[in-house]
Amino acid sequence: MTDMQLLIASQDQSLLDASLRAAKRMKCEVRSAATASAAIDLITGGEVDIVLADIQLPGLRVPELVEAARRCSPESSTIVLAGAENAALAQQAVRQGAHDCLIGPFDVAELENLLERLANERRMSQENRMLRQQLEARQGLGALIGASAKMQRIYEIVLKVANKRHPVLVLGESGTGKELVARAIHSYGPWRDLPFVPVDCGALSPTLIESELFGHVRGAFTGANQNRQGLLAAAGKGTVFLDEIAEMPVELQSKLLRAIQEREVRPVGSNQRTPLEARIIAGTNQHLEGAITRGTFRKDLFFRLNVVSIKLPPLRERKNDIPLLVHHFIDRYSGAGGIKHISDEAMSRLMNYDWPGNVRELENCIQRSLALGSPPEIQVKDLPSSVLYSIESDGGRQRFSTLRERERDAIRQALEMTGGDRLQAAKLLGIGKTTVYRKIKEYELDHIVNSMRT
Template sequence: MKEDILIIDDDAAIRDGCAQVLRRRKFDVSEVSRGKEASELLDRYEYDLILLDLKMSDINGLDLLRTIREKDPIVPVVIITAYGTIQNAIEAMRLGANDFLSKPFEPDELLITVERNLKARQLAMENLFLKEELKRKEGEVKIIGESKAIKTLLEQVARLAPTDSTVLITGESGTGKGLIARRIHELSPRRDHPFVPVDCSTLVPSLFESELFGHAKGAFTGANANKMGKFELANHGTLFLDEIANIGFERQAKLLKAVEEKEISRVGSNRLTKVDVRIIAATNQDLKQAVQNGTFREDLYFRLNVVAIKTPPLRERKDDIPALAEYFLKKFGEKHGRRGLFLTEEVIRLLSQYQWPGNVREFENSMERLVIFADKEAIGPDDIELSGLPITAGGQDTFQRHGIDGVDGTESGSYETYELMPLNEMERRYVVQVLRASKGNRTETARILGIDRKTLRQKLKKWGIEEIE
């Protein structure tokens, strides 16, 4: 989708000439000859760039520029001016215009000016995200592994990335769905545009629309300025909707409308903005079951489920554990000044026997704990015990070792019985163990598990767990 350009000029020859040149470059162009018409259009639509003649028959161009800036502080405005009004063009720049063209100008001069200002606009939008993105990348891990499961997943990614299809990534928590979404973006034609992640589990319902679609100044108490939403920030790039199942049913319709129509309007404004984004959604829940349960819209499910891929749990890619361990030991060794650490064969065996209900995220946290507690370069079974990891020599987990089966404190069975129990029960027992190890501190428990407090709270509520002694 090409950018939308509005030409405001009462000179038909200039207006038509500019429109022809720009349309040949596949821009979407709107033309108006009067300031009043322009103002009405700006109340309904947002544009990527405006060409404005300062000398209008019905309105002063500088006054119209002020109106444009009130409605949209960041849209590039290029002033069209005659030689005799250069001083006015300078005044316009002071009032917020971005550039100007002096009549007469050549088609190439017009295109260079337009493309330069569109690029500047895109860079400005990307810079709004830059600090947050840099912070996020500091904790980013690579996709490590040579197992069949990982190779199959990466082959799927390589094939679907060059397309523009919507992607639904499913998989358990901690399996790297966000990393896969970013890999898809980086291999796609949109790689030079923003990748905008949205954690849907943290969206406050009352601010849902503001976060995704933005808001206009004065739309609600505290809206002191216009704000761009995630859709606009991701324009021409990729919008990653993580934990999509956590969006309330009533708000799913608004998301569906934006995805289908590729248009959004900010809260408090009737102006429509076209957005060209690729949608990648992710969830650790069964959306098909959620549709049957009436908690997820069927039409939104089918709109998101164009191409579906699944990230494998760590227990299905045990061959990758040595490579993952080496990567994380190096990462956290550098972080904590403990370079040169390595795992003994016995520890690698123990790590490979454990089922890792928290997947790679849990594995990463465990490696950091081992780095912190290790007292020598060779990390052995004693270091595992000292660090408090739920793994023990002999292949048994700490639930059996401490005689803990759950909240009621009954005995658990052997390791083999642990493997055969339902996954939900395994998860429950592990969460309880971590919660006890954290002395009931839910913030610390969520950090170790690699989930947010809201997700932990939902799990405990589902299991009927209120307090841990």
């Protein structure tokens, strides 16, 4: 019924029993602590949504406990439990930051009611926050720009997973914004103030990347002159974004899988393990199922990372976002007194292009056009020739055709339009009739002439 994690901090056996029974009926996951410091250790070691703290717990300082719980899980609530004789103390605890107090004697039903109420409050506040963020999200989310239905769907998933700590797999062609999505997940969640650490698994050599991720101890290999903490540990409870994960060598994939499963990392050359608390987001433009079949990607790592996957649409599948993006990039890159607009004709060229390099290519295109053009607006002549002169699109992917291919196509088209009349075709093409005869032979287009004639 709920997916809440409960911590009961008490030494009172009857209270523990009642809480355990209530928690079980409410399907909460429960842990218990017998001292205040044990409670704080448990809180810092994992996610706790609700802390039930017995006012008589040895060493209890309410403000400290509340603070620890908030830091680790911002939506957590601390509830103080007290017998009637300690009611005044319990009320003081609420003034010191506890969410509420419950005055005994306790029974299971009363605790169940409390848990139910907290579960509802939590759900409401999460829903409210999501609604608010969705309203803000119309034209984009964080640094992500786009109002298309496909992007709205992405924003919804981003906002949902932002509150969780599961691994996320972000898929999409190069330049579709995978890193921006990872950053948005990080910055819309409760851990936004902790580090976001991007690692490009494709850019580093296998040994370097192992020591980058896991760290190393002094003397682990030549050049390791001192101990170095790896990025996985350094991120703390923040987010590590493993970009181009398919480029990671298979042996390292095994090590990463083990680290995620055991929630521990072992630096190169060390026997000591340090806790891995970071949330892992991985990105790739590769087809991972294919890589698994080829044996270059571990299936078990795939399953581990693929708890939630977000597939970004290529720009050609959300062309209605192009004007928004274009204006965004003009605003971003045009200095004071610079270009502020784009001509209708130039915009329509941008809309008709297929953008194999996706948003990154569009961003570069606008930067370049701003540099070449002059105020008040970007014109067709300022656009890169790749955008202006691409004609063929082959299964959605751009293919640049050669001059010979274009010439052959033009002649064929002219022949088709003139019913195979070579003289007429030469006129259409603006070349002499002997040239047309020669080129029809050269490109083996005689069959068109003949078939049209009969």
